[in-house]
Amino acid sequence: MQYTVELLFEEFVTHDTKRFIFERPKGLKIEPGAALLLALDKPKLRDDLHPFTPTSLAGDKVLEFIIKQYPAHHGMTEKLHKLVPGDTVLIKGIYGALAYKGPGVFIAGGTGITPFIAILRQLRKEGKLKGNSLLFSNKTHADIILERELRHMLGKNCVFTLTRESRPGYENERIDAKFLKARIKNFRQRFYVCGPPEFVENINAFLQKAGAKPENIAFD
């Protein structure tokens, strides 16, 4: 698989995260929650592949990504954030998949929300959001991606926690076993976990400690 796609539009969605709208290549098939391997369309960088999760849906006419930049790495995300409409990137494959298997609790840290945005948007389109909830952890309020859309989709079934800022209307704790037990009644349901590796590892352990079965926990 290889597609060259043109950037049509970009905008900041938080202070360090941008929404990128690319033309959608004909024939691209990807399930909500799965990631694509992207490379910059520049000399020496065409084989430097990095995974990013489309947040657009299969039926959309464009391909959307929400991407946080790490300028200190001087890597792909710093260069992606400098792209302007008309520039192109390469799509070179599909990377893993965090697939929806039924209602459950989505637990995200930072940009780990991207596969869940794709999945939740698809469920909304199909009228199947019922029974799903979200726990979304960020450092500060300014870091929260698409808060309004998430609240609109999930209403009360959406909890935001801030680990480095105290703010009315938001939890102010790290997600640990105590946090989970206080907010989740049923640990026999499905769990979907996505975020930095350490976050995923810790949440996975806390969930199992609280009684969730490993086969009911999907993570990436």
Ligand SMILES: Cc1cc2nc3c(=O)[nH]c(=O)nc-3n(C[C@H](O)[C@H](O)[C@H](O)COP(=O)(O)OP(=O)(O)OC[C@H]3O[C@@H](n4cnc5c(N)ncnc54)[C@H](O)[C@@H]3O)c2cc1C
């Ligand atoms: C399945 C999957 C889906 C993903 N989807 C998304 C998504 O939708 N949106 C999103 O924003 N992100 C997503 N990511 C994360 C994204 O892939 C990475 O943030 C991205 O690849 C980082 O690329 P980079 O070149 O900027 O930095 P890196 O590849 O992390 O770093 C480039 C180089 O910088 C150096 N470096 C590494 N760490 C540091 C450091 N702390 N300080 C200084 N230098 C350092 C190293 O030499 C490294 O080779 C996803 C990841 C996975 C696994």
